[in-house]
Amino acid sequence: MEARRLRFWQLWLFGVTMLTVVFGLALMVAPVLARHGFSWLFYGSPFHIDTFGEAATRYITFIHGALGAAIFGWGIVLAFVAHGPFANRSRLAWSAFAASLFGWFVPDVLVSLAFGFWQNVALDAVFFVLYVAPLLATWKIFWRPASAVPATA
Incomplete structure (x- = not known):
């Protein structure tokens, strides 16, 4: 039963990492769509960021692409961890999952709140819940005393 539970949550994590990869890729390959999506999220209008002027709009589009590349790379590494070592x-x-998750979530939430972008906190919370659920569900599998379950370093 424990093996099936671990397998379920391992597949869940792998699926979430693939969602993360696709999200990062979308930010890179569909920059206008990404800009309009974030504009709608933050300002309630898909075209509000476009009113910032050409230079600002271009820079924001670039930042979305660079952010997408980082998210894409992070997702790929996590996918490999979920597929092999986690399983x-x-x-x-x-x-690694826990440290990576909290290393992203806590600072991102603090920065988002400091700049007044609570909407980003809501978006972050969705990904956070998707990642933290399997960690909570498997905590006992990984962290019970070593004599009860063989665990690798």
Whole structure:
């Protein structure tokens, strides 16, 4: 039963990492759509950012692409961790997911709130829940005493 539960959450994590990869890729390959999506999210209008002027709009589009590249790369690494080490009950893999998740979420939320973009906090919260659910669900599998479950470093 425990093996099936681990498999379910491992596949869940792999799916979320693939969603992350696709999101990052979309920011890179569909920059206008990304700009309009964030404009709608933050300002309630898909074209509001376009009113900032050509230079600002171009820079914002560039930042979305650069952000997409970082998200894409992060997602690929997490996909490999989910597929192999996490599936093999590596505590290091579980810790890598947790550290990566909190290393992104906490600072991003603080920056978003400092600049008044609560909408980004809402978007972050969706991804956070999708990632933290399997970590919470598998905590006992990975972290019970070593004599109860073999775990790799």
